Structures are given as C-alpha cells and as structure tokens.
Amino acid sequence: MSGPPFLVSPLLNVPGLSHGFFSRAGGVSSGEFASLNAGPGSSDNTDDVAENRLRCATALSAASPALLTAYQVHSADVLAIEAPWKDDPPKVDGLVTATPGLAIGVLAADCMPWLFAAPEARIIAAAHGGWRGALAGILENTIEAMERLGAERDNIRAAVGPCLRQPNFEVSLDLVEPFLDKYPNANIFFAAGQSSDKRQLDLAGFGAWRLRESGVSQIDDLDICTLAEPDRYFSYRATIRRRESHYGRNLSAILIR
Numbered sequence: 001m002s003g004p005p006f007l008v009s010p011l012l013n014v015p016g017l018s019h020g021f022f023s024r025a026g027g028v029s030s031g032e033f034a035s036l037n038a039g040p041g042s043s044d045n046t047d048d049v050a051e052n053r054l055r056c057a058t059a060l061s062a063a064s065p066a067l068l069t070a071y072q073v074h075s076a077d078v079l080a081i082e083a084p085w086k087d088d089p090p091k092v093d094g095l096v097t098a099t100p101g102l103a104i105g106v107l108a109a110d111c112m113p114w115l116f117a118a119p120e121a122r123i124i125a126a127a128h129g130g131w132r133g134a135l136a137g138i139l140e141n142t143i144e145a146m147e148r149l150g151a152e153r154d155n156i157r158a159a160v161g162p163c164l165r166q167p168n169f170e171v172s173l174d175l176v177e178p179f180l181d182k183y184p185n186a187n188i189f190f191a192a193g194q195s196s197d198k199r200q201l202d203l204a205g206f207g208a209w210r211l212r213e214s215g216v217s218q219i220d221d222l223d224i225c226t227l228a229e230p231d232r233y234f235s236y237r238a239t240i241r242r243r244e245s246h247y248g249r250n251l252s253a254i255l256i257r
Helices: 046-059 131-136 138-148 173-182 184-189 203-213 236-242
Strands: 017-022 067-069 078-081 094-097 103-108 112-118 123-129 157-160 170-172 190-192 198-201 218-221 250-256
Touching: 017 046, 017 112, 046 067, 046 103, 046 250, 067 250, 078 138, 094 103, 094 138, 103 112, 112 138, 112 203, 112 250, 123 131, 123 138, 123 250, 131 138, 131 173, 131 203, 138 203, 157 203, 170 173, 173 184, 173 198, 184 190, 184 203, 203 218
Parallel strands: 067 103, 078 094, 103 123, 157 218
Antiparallel strands: 017 250, 094 123, 103 250, 112 123, 112 157, 170 198, 190 198
C-alpha cells in the first residue's frame, strides 16, 4: 500500500529533512471526514484518525507513532519539545524541536499551516495561524523559539501550505480595526469585499510580511486555497456552505531525519 499523497515546498526539500502538506486523500475515514482526517479533536472515529495519522507518519519516515500535533487554541504560544508527551497534548499553536525522528505538525481547515526549518542547525518548527494567532504573534514567537534552540534567523526557512486565500476570505469591518490598531500599514492586506461592509483578507500575505519584518527572508507559499478546492482539502467554510455538521483537518508536518 502506498502512502497518502502530499505536497512539498522546494524551500524545505533539503537533505536531512522530511516534510509534507497532506490533502484529504489517502485515508480510511468516511462520510464528511473522507478520507485522511488527521484531527483527533473532530468527531470522527478515533481508530480511523489514528490510522490516518500513522499513514502520514510512515509517509514521512517518522519514528511512528511519533507524530505530534498540539491542542490548538488560536494562541501565540509555542512549545519546544524533545520527546512525545505522556499526557494530553499541550494547548499551544506552535511546536519546535531539534529531536531527529520526531515529526511535529499542525492541523488546519482554512487556517495557515506554516512549517519552518533551519537546516544547518537541524531545528524545525510548525505553527498554526488563524487571524487571531497571526495578529497575536504566533509566527514571530515561533522564530524566537527556534532561536532559543540555536537557530539563526538568516538561515530559517518557512513555507505556508493550503489555507483560506484572499478571494474567499471575506471578513466584516470590525475585524479590520484590530489589525490596523496594531499595524497601521496592514491595510494593504485588505481588499474590497462584495459589499461596502465587507473586506477580503490576505492572511497568508500578512503572515509572510510578519516573517519578513522579523528577519526571515526565505519564504515559500504553495498558493492553494482550501475553500476553492473543498473536495481536495478540508475547509471549515466549505462545511458551512454545504450545511454539513462536521469537518476534518488537513495535516502539515515536518521532521529531522
């Protein structure tokens, strides 16, 4: 049996690392979760989710079942880890490690999945960024956590996978205000909406800008919209449009070999 398909970023496709941005194909889940739902927090069958995650870990050559994803809470909190946790997953939105064979990842269904690597220092990270976490500083905090382990900003590489993109990311005007309050020039990431009380947010562009402002210049974007391809990727907004009750999560993960 071949493993589930995944996309790679040329920027992170370097010796000594393995990474993948997985779609919803290649798993065992059924119904609204078909088929590679990797989210333990969903209402999917737990055995199916475990099998899906095992398939992803195997595809990345992880020391199965050492594929770790946090209990994501749209925060700016990042945790450095050396081994799998023994209890419930921590409530953070970024993971950093220098431990070989330990796959770390993020789950998303419209939010940004960012993967990071400092190949020379052999340090990796994964961060989940919705608009709240991005505005709160999840990406900046991830870079700082990598630095504390020995990475240098000039050598950090970052790639963002499938997420909700500006043409489909319509928001209300009250969401614009907190962005402009913190970053007055962030207005460039908001385009006109379909009505005067709406705007379209370029969240991936905002995230890349925050990384560049933080001194990270090596950035890749797979430029895929989850809502534009709901049969290929899990999308929360697509679930709402379809009036479905549940949705799965896409996995993006990275490890040091």
